[in-house]
Amino acid sequence: MMNARDVKTADDARRIVEERNLSHVKVAVFDSDGIMRGKYMSRSKFFSSLESGFAFCDVIMGWDSKDQLYDNVTYTGWHTGYPDAPVRILPHTCRELYDEEGQLLFLAELSDQAEKICPRGTLRRVLEKASQMGFDAYAALEYEFFMFDETPDSIREKGYRNLKPFTPGFFGYSVIRNSVHAELYHQIMEMAEVMDFPIEGLHTETGPGVLEAALAVDAAEAAADKAALFKTFMKVLAQRNDLMATFMAKWSPNYPGQSGHIHLSLRNKADNKSAFYDPSQTHSMSKIQRHFLAGQQRLMPELLSMFAPTVNSYTRLIPGFWAPTDATWGVENRTTALRVIPGSDKSQRVEYRLGSADANPYLALAAALGAGLWGIEHEMEPDPEVKGNSYEQQHAPELALPRTLWDSAQRLKSSEAARSLFGNDFVEHFAATREWEEREFRRHITDWELDRYFEII
Template sequence: MSRMQARDIKTAEEARRIVEERGLSHVKVGMFDIDGVMLGKYMQRDKFFSALEDGFAFCDVVLGWDSKDELYDNVKFTGWHTGYPDAPLKIVPDSCRELPCEGDMLLFLAEFAGPAGELCPRGLLKRILERGRGMGFEAFGSLEYEFFMFQETPESVREKGFRNLKPLTPDMMGYSMLRSSVHSELYRELLALAESMDFPIEGLHTETGPGVIEAAIGVDSALAAGDKGALFKVFTKVWAQRRGLMATFMAKWSPDYPGQSGHIHLSLREIDSGKSAFFDPEKPYQMSDVQRHFVAGQQKLMPEFLAMFAPTINSYTRLIPGFWAPTDATWGVENRTTALRVIPGSDKSQRVEYRLGSADANPYLALAAAIGAGLYGIEHRLEPDEQVKGNAYELDHPEHQALPRTLWEAAQRLKASEAARTLFGDAFVEHFAATREWEERQFRRHITDWELDRYFEII
């Protein structure tokens, strides 16, 4: 009998068999929190087998702290007032991955269940996709990420105070064959890692900026696309640090260079016919009525859902004119200055690119928001505004297309959004908005270098 492969695992029984076949004493189990940070642990084999059937418990503090392990003081779900009890999680057998840096070790994803499941990013995406299936559609997506690489370590960047960092390569050399050839070993290693961990990269190249790389992950069903995007970010950083390098997915690490995007390509297919729900050869740009309504929903709800695409203080430093990031809820056909780019094609390739998101967004939440808004547009038969032709940065746009300019404002728009509460549930909206308010409050406690330079002596 041939050796079982991780990507072939579909059921709990098959998960049990592959662990036994490899003689593993432990496996790795991980989940993603609100910020898209992966958390988890090694789990002893018998405990894992039990969890396959009955789930397991994990302290719910991971839903009650921020990306620096600081405890929220403004959320209802958990806190000192609840005593931080355990929350139930369930193993996802078909998420099984190889961990090539750890020999035969296997990784399984888990997701929260019960009341905690209402806040679980992966669970939220699943609920949105189920809504789409109820409408007769299956969603497909792919994620593109830009990230900067540095000749630094976690220790060195802290010793330098995150200043004067040394990029992997110098100068602005987008799509450079020179750079990718000189560092071909690194590129090949990353491509091989992506293949072995089942988030295959269909395109990898340098972008404009010192040490910046863009990776386009292959298309898949939307839930699988979320898994692939989330794992890509984590294990790209793991791969880099194991080689004495660092990768960052900050939205913008330097005011001198473009920010880092997290673009999302989306399409719907009809469940009954298997055909593209977006492609209609008889319509302008091959946009079906369904795609037109989908784009309209995304456009209308973009200002209300922005916090799910731009979830950090740093996200908003990227959303400025002229740096390849949208500044209003606009759409156009093959127009990279707009927030939504309709890409005409065939039954196979007709899609829309959601260009607003930054690389720091939680892939599950960004997908849930982008797809949920589109489904809302279909349900309500919304019509998009007039498409933008030309440079969107140079045009005046209607006031309703304006995007929030700060994380605090974005959190308030999300809290007040009836559409968000309909799609995502009150529990998630209240919790996520509170976590973004917390993030803004944490920022306000600090004095920036800019303030010291500007005010210390002269004022």
């Protein structure tokens, strides 16, 4: 019998479905918010789609995370009648579906005109640029996420207040917690192996019910697939255990925010050696790594909305909560936005610490990598290394990050680098979706406003 990981071609995909005598398979794409949109597809439809693709209503790129229709995008909308968008199935993404015995999942991506705004397609264009420049990119993503002893019904009944964390108190790296709840930890690790997004490390973080999972390194495109799948199916597994997992950037003002850090490195296509490692240089940083780092630093304020894509993202970007507030870098310094990790030919890398857990993995990785390539192209040099606590130091004004989602969207729209790296269609569409997100927030009255103004003002 064929293994899902051996599937590479359309013929392989047909063979494994036939061997398992499946009547249906699951197919899915990821939208602008990194939400997995998909369906069960019949065997005959799947076989025909392997050759000629299939159609998916393009509303998935025309609505927000609550299925509310954008009124400010040009790609789709009432003015186009929400037609179908062509989609290609990617046979090499075949996965076993955990706890759905024998069932298979295939990822897909938007094609033709829709490919210009497709998150996966956007990352692939950046990877093609890296290849043309002579590099292969490798990445590993790690996520913090909070777990609750709640269900989708109970959180709504409670109005998202007074939620019960999966475990109480602050207890980072707790062996007690992961031993008491060993069955769940083993389910998480087993799911990650079965579905091919293996976890290198899994532990409690500081905060009630918070866990951190570090995914294993892989080629960048595969790493993004694995990160997006991990976020989706971690939520699935939690709910199947009558729990809830959230990847919100910050769910409570009383606890730390949740990060989505990205580890990145480049290898030379010519000799498969690290493009970042040069033992003759300070911190073993090659000229290429310096340029890469400088590009990431310089473009960070312009590309922030791709790392911090929600209104909630900006509640995390405050001093003292392990989240950077300026486009800074340091060596093994976790108070800076970019952390250079010296090592060997195998391990020399940059950790992009800015990203939050709510970011779309494809877009966050596209931005982190694209900015670095921009720096290499333009032979940029980084600002001086930050030593010590970055939060307590003054930094150059141009390193300051936008403080709101609206401001971030404006910076993206005006970024020549973003338009060059990702294309005008993507920049216009994604910036518009972030403007919509901010406008939706402005329409609502918060509890803070009622408490502050209702009686007194």
